[in-house]
Amino acid sequence: MSYVKPSDLITTMIDAGESKIFMSTRDTVVRAAMAGALLSLAAAFAVTVSVTTGIPLAGAILFPVGFILLYLLGYDLLTGVFVLTPLALLDKRPGVTVRGVLRNWGLVFVGNFIGAFTVAVLMAIVVTFGFAIPPNEVGVAIGHIGEGRTLGYAEHGAAGMLTLFVRGMLCNWMVSIGVAGAMMAKDVPGKVIVMWMPIMLFFFMGFEHSIVNMFLFPSGLLLGAEFTILDYLVWNEIPTVLGNLVGGLLFTALPLYVTHARTKAPSNAAVLPTVDDIARIESGIRN
Template sequence: MLGVLAGAFIGLGSLAFLLVKADASLGFATSQWLGGLVFSIGLLLVVVAGAELFTGNNLLALAWADGQIGTREVLRNWVLVCAANFVGAAGLAVLVYLSGHTGAHGGAVAQQVVKVALAKQALPWQEALFRGVLCNVLVCLAVWMAMAGRSVIDKAVAIVPPVATFVAAGFEHSIANMYFFPLAMMVQASDPALAAHPVTWAGLGLNLLPVIAGNLLGGSVLVGLTYHLIYRRRAPD
């Protein structure tokens, strides 16, 4: 249930991102940074309201390396949470589509989600992989810093800058993509004019495979295991 909530929370951040990107009057840098700023509501909801997010849970590598949990427990958590995140993100996409939200701004939101999904579908696997790495380095750093905060304001200050940076840079977040793709497919199914270049389930799979791998590498290795090496407990002499 917590995984489903986290998928929906990231979906809400993605919804806000699309609203900003649908405004063609904004310049590139402005729309990227504003989009990143509003997208950060997703991770803020996960951390403050409480939920289980696959990309943040990549930090379980810290506990695994310290011997506090086993390999089976880590893998079980990652698989179950990732699957639940998909249910939450795709489920929110269905609700958003049924609400008619994609017709906002004269259908600009619908056009934007298709544009975003097509761009992600067309990414070469190596670009998707490394964008996934860089994304989750920033996401896990945001979660790591948020653990030092005592108040909601503390956590927001820790979370917003790294998340806004990865979104503005165009890096790849696997759970956000679980919202964009289903919504784009539903939009195309209802509007043939937007279906000249179809967004497909195969395209989603080919995107998610390298992005999930990149998220795992960035979060668990470059952040989790790095901090384990830095702060590992040494046996007394």
């Protein structure tokens, strides 16, 4: 059977979270950097497909290829460790501490940003012929995304901030299901199918993913979009990170842990007789 049952899945997720907490600094940063780079390249690909075809759904359908590749290669996204490492803490694994969880989050954040920013620079070179000409239509589209998802939220004030935070929550609800999906099947086709669906959904719905934004917004700034670094941090990245954290924990990690890792038999559950009980009953009948 390729399918991994939820009761076994949650154990696998806890084990994965524990291993990431104890991973070396070098391995954590390198894996996170490669994850950020692959996801950013997939985002650039999706935007290119959407612009050149005029069909946004086509870009959303193809975007998950980056997510799938990075998880098959064992790389890490911040949105994934937001879900996995707290599970090891909840399960009270030996040596797992809040400090260890925060250390992992910090290293993965740095690594993801390094990878995403590297691809942002490389793609800016591609769409401007080494900054020799104005950005092509793909570069212009990336710039508009950055403006719409910073200044667009800022125009609505508190309501815009709430919307941004909720979009971050909904995003990591889907992304964390994709992370679980990488462990939900034992063969590559099964993993691909389970990961593909929620990632396609979040991208097409325009939810906010902190790592994708680490590529899109620096790209926009490099290509002359009209928003600032402060706009990016206050009106996107920071609320998105917080929304991703809350969404992944609230909608994926806690429900799976409570209902599968910590499930108890109801108090009125029937108790099956033991071998000794049966022997005593048979003895009584004979007597």
